[in-house]
Amino acid sequence: MTTVFHRAPKRALPVAVAGDGIEIIDSEGKRYIDASGGAAVSCLGHSNQRVIDAIKRQAQQLPYAHTSFFTTEPAEALADWLVERAPEGLRHVYFVSGGSEAVEAALKLARQYFVETGEPRRRHFIARRQSYHGNTLGALAIGGNAWRREPFLPILIEAHHVSPCYAYREQRSDESDEAFTQRLADELESKILDLGPETVAAFVAETVVGATAGAVPPVGDYLCKIRAVCDKYGVLLILDEIMSGMGRTGHLYACAEDGVAPDLLTIAKGLGAGYQPIGATLVSDRIYEAIVKGSGFFQHGHTYIGHATACAAALEVQRVIEEDRLLDNVKARGEQLRASLREHYSRHEHIGDVRGRGLFVGVELVEDRATKVPFSHELAVNVAIKREAMKRGLMVYPMGGTVDGVSGDHVLLAPPFICTADDIDRIVSRLTDAIDDALRSAGS
Numbered sequence: 001m002t003t004v005f006h007r008a009p010k011r012a013l014p015v016a017v018a019g020d021g022i023e024i025i026d027s028e029g030k031r032y033i034d035a036s037g038g039a040a041v042s043c044l045g046h047s048n049q050r051v052i053d054a055i056k057r058q059a060q061q062l063p064y065a066h067t068s069f070f071t072t073e074p075a076e077a078l079a080d081w082l083v084e085r086a087p088e089g090l091r092h093v094y095f096v097s098g099g100s101e102a103v104e105a106a107l108k109l110a111r112q113y114f115v116e117t118g119e120p121r122r123r124h125f126i127a128r129r130q131s132y133h134g135n136t137l138g139a140l141a142i143g144g145n146a147w148r149r150e151p152f153l154p155i156l157i158e159a160h161h162v163s164p165c166y167a168y169r170e171q172r173s174d175e176s177d178e179a180f181t182q183r184l185a186d187e188l189e190s191k192i193l194d195l196g197p198e199t200v201a202a203f204v205a206e207t208v209v210g211a212t213a214g215a216v217p218p219v220g221d222y223l224c225k226i227r228a229v230c231d232k233y234g235v236l237l238i239l240d241e242i243m244s245g246m247g248r249t250g251h252l253y254a255c256a257e258d259g260v261a262p263d264l265l266t267i268a269k270g271l272g273a274g275y276q277p278i279g280a281t282l283v284s285d286r287i288y289e290a291i292v293k294g295s296g297f298f299q300h301g302h303t304y305i306g307h308a309t310a311c312a313a314a315l316e317v318q319r320v321i322e323e324d325r326l327l328d329n330v331k332a333r334g335e336q337l338r339a340s341l342r343e344h345y346s347r348h349e350h351i352g353d354v355r356g357r358g359l360f361v362g363v364e365l366v367e368d369r370a371t372k373v374p375f376s377h378e379l380a381v382n383v384a385i386k387r388e389a390m391k392r393g394l395m396v397y398p399m400g401g402t403v404d405g406v407s408g409d410h411v412l413l414a415p416p417f418i419c420t421a422d423d424i425d426r427i428v429s430r431l432t433d434a435i436d437d438a439l440r441s442a443g444s
C-alpha cells in the first residue's frame, strides 16, 4: 500500500477488498455503509450482478476499439439512450473517461463553436465562486475555490467568477426568492457587460452544487433567469451535472426539474456508477452543426473515448435504474433522509442547514447557528467527522472550513439509489454520533 500515490501519501487507508450492496468491506472484514457513493458515484452500490455480467460479456466480445477506426454498438446504444431522455436540443454525445475530461471537452466545444461561427473574440468563461468543475487545467481554472487554483495560477486560462445561488449564505434575510435570483442574474449580466459580450464564450454552473458547498440546489427560477441572460448576449450555457446528474436528484438530468436546457451538459460519476470510468458531454444541435459545417471535426480526442466496455457498463447501469424504477426510490428516500436529519438537528446548536434534492443531501455545520459563523479552518471539523464516521463504518463526504471566507464545514450524503428506509435510519444514527464525537474532539 505504500507505493500507490493517492492524494496524501502518508495517510494510512484501510484496504477495500469487497463490495456488498451499499457496503464496502475492508481487509479486516469491517463493513462501511457507503453513504456518499464515494463521491456521488456508486448509485447502484458495489455488487450489481447485471452490470458485472454486462462488463464480462462486452470484455469477452470486444473490450475496446479505437474511435479513429470504429464506433461500437455499446457506444451508439448508450448515446441513443442518453439523447432520448435528454433536455431539448441536446442530441449529440461525446464520451470521455471522467468528469474533468467532460468539462475540458465542453470548454473546447464552446470555444470551437465561436471560431467556426466567425466570433473568435469570444474566449472568456464565467463560472461561480463555491463551485468545483475538476482538476485538469481548464476545469481547475473555472472552478470557484481560489485556494485550489492558487499554486497553478501562472499556467491557467483566465476565468471570471460571480456569486453562487447559495441561499443559506448569500440570500439576505429580508430578500424574497424572486429578488435574490434577480440580483444574481443582474450580477451575471453586469459581468458579461464589463468583459464585453462579444468576448464571452460561456457561463458554467453546477445545476446542484456538489462537493464545494454540499448539495446546494438552485432557488426558484434562478436557472431560467440565467438562461435568459446568456441568450440575451449570445453566451453559451454549460451545466455541469457530473455530481448531480444521472438520477442523483430524482431526475435523470437534474436541470429537467428546473425546466432549463443548456447548450452543453457534462455528466460522469453516476453514469458508470463506478463499475467503469466514463463521462460524457452532451452537445446541442447548434454547436454540433456549426462544427460539422465548419472545419468538420472537433479538434480534440483521447485514447479511451467511447470505450466499449465502459459504455456497455454504463448502459446497463442506466437500464437497471429505469427498469427497477429506482428514481422513485431516490425521491422517497431523499425526502426521508432530509426529514430525519432536520428532525434530529432542529435544535442542534452547530447544524446550520440541511438541504438538497433527491439522494443528494448536504448538512452545513457552523460554530454559531444564530450568526452562521463557520468553524475556524484550524479546527478541521470536517476531517474529524470523516474520521469518526469511518470508525463507525460510515462513509460520508465532508468538506470545508472557511474556504474563501464563504462556506462552513459540511457533510455531503449521496447514498446508493438502492438504499432502504432502514439503511437511511442507520446512516442518520451513525452520522449523528460521528458529528457529536467530532465536535467534542474538536473542542466545541
Ligand code: PLP
Residues within 6 Å of the ligand: 039, 098, 099, 100, 101, 103, 132, 133, 134, 135, 206, 210, 211, 240, 241, 242, 243, 244, 268, 269
Ligand atoms: N464537476 C463536478 C461538479 C464534480 O463534482 C467533479 C468531481 O467531483 C468534477 C467535475 C470532476 O470529475 P472527475 O473527478 O471525474 O474528474
